[in-house]
Amino acid sequence: MKKMTVLISTLALVLSMSVTGFAADTIKLGVAGPHSGDLAPYGIPAMKAAQLVVKQINAKGGILGKQVELLIQDDQCKPEIATNTATKLVTDGAHVVLGHICSGATKAALGIYKDAKIPVMSPSATNPPLTQSGDYPNFFRTIASDDMQAKMAVEFAINKLGVKKVAVLHDKGDYGKGFADFAKKYLDESGKVEVVLFEGVTPGAMDYSSIVQKVRKNKAEALVFGGYHPEASKLVSQMSRKRLKTIFISDDGVKDDSFLKVAGDAANGSYVTGPRDLSSIPLNSAATAEFKAEYGAEPGAFFQEGYSAALALLTAIEKAGSTDYDAVTKVLRSEYVETPVGKIKFDSKGDAEGVGFSVYKVENGAFTELK
């Protein structure tokens, strides 16, 4: 008899749960990223950002009269796990997905979402072809792609500085050479500028006098360097020692206080690209404050981008009036939304307009953002 009661009550419980599950129609926001393993620090801030956004929205009564439900899945940044993660999210009925974090995992998962007609927004996958290839019309991102800074630096050199001959150097590393390759590509494509030199320098070499002389010989007006600050400071100090007036332009790896400190006066007049200064955006500091109040710590990597992505996705559903794929993606592409990374909308390929990099000029030993 007792057994029977237990069985019935269990059955009743299960039934009642599934009934409420069906009854309360929710908007399901999938969140995928590394939440365990060594890359977890890149995924957890975005997940927490989504939780904060959802909590806030639900407290205000949800979207379209429905509560938002989070479906959180761990992909460990591994492409083979990411496909499972994606399948799981699709089966669970996610309407939109925030993720994935790593470019490789994102690429692996995107096809599955595409077939299921689910818009996906990554706060961190910077691999350029994800948007530029046009293969994934369901993909958006709230971070600038890898080639954006090279594009930014090149456009700045051509349009603002008006240089005609440019030398491109790199430190032979993945990051530096990647930047230099894109810079060269955009310089060549512009048709207005001649790339007079494209070479790698050896990091840690005793001095760069021969390469500096080579830059002079080729009469380069600007030197675009891809790499990090130790080589950059060595280059600019040797340029000043050799009385070379070529304008030095570099990347985010150089936008570091060490560059100012080590290169000293020689750094003045250089330009570097770096992420836009977001601290003036009210939503940005509000999101940080919210995180600190909840968790008592600094947010961590891709928190702002994750926050923005969650906000952009949910706002788009609200504006579209449904979770219909075509309606949501149309809103994402046409309507601006206020986020912690600025007021953004997405271009036809899925990159956020107005997100990305600024050019900073080194003046009196400090980086000044050029608007």
Add this chain to the structure above:
Amino acid sequence: MEYFLELFFGGLTRGSIYALIALGYTMVYGIIQLINFAHGEIYMIGAFVALIVAGVCTIYGLSGVSILILAGIIAVIYACAYGYTLEKVAYRPLRGAPRLSPLISAIGMSIFLQNYVLLAQTSDFLPFPRLIPDFLFMEPVAHIIGSPELVILITTFITMILLTLLIKKTKVGKAMRATQQDMNMARLVGVNVDRIISLTFVIGSALAAIGGVLVASYIGQVNFYIGFLAGVKAFTAAVLGGIGSIPGAVLGGLILGWAESFAAGYISSDYEDVFTFGLLVLILILRPAGLLGKSHKQKV
């Protein structure tokens, strides 16, 4: 022509620094057949000591050249102390041991010293003050050969002359040469071999420290890791010139410096190291003992 001169002097400057460091390798090898892998670290420590001294001097309001000289002297004294201690702690107890043991001990000391500086100082790059001022009379040719290059060349030149005099003309130098030729025989005729070996380490360290101070004030940055690459290059120079031979180390250093400079200038800096090490392989194939080295028959 101007471009050639620019590369020539760039290579000469770099090469003379290589030569300064290579001398330490070659002198030690000549006497105890040990490759002192910690030598590059002595160079780095010299630069760091100079940085600290320069910092203190600047507080007391001294000016460029006087700081350079003072920092140089103190760096040399410190480096000598390090060289002496290094030999005493890491190599002397292994004097009779198989040849591989001191070699491993040398690598160990190299790693130890690097990490010691890393922990005691920082892993960041530190700015090194421009101690060598820009002389006005050099201004018209500053893009070909500037004041720092001039100071480096003159200093290394004087240092090498002094070293040659020391080895050729003094009693100590005679004892060093004797020890190099035959350690046991030198001991029999009354040379204090242990002291001569210590002295060799001390002199080598002093040269490395001078190199370290000059380079640091030339390029304006120091880091705990700079000794490694400089050490590898200088060792290459020593082998190139014939390890154990003092003129060979100087020649090897200069050739290496020029090879790097011209390869980067006329061909591509992508392959700078490929050309220099290719050159090394080529010379070792043609002259296995190096350019000026003498090949000894080894009794196995």
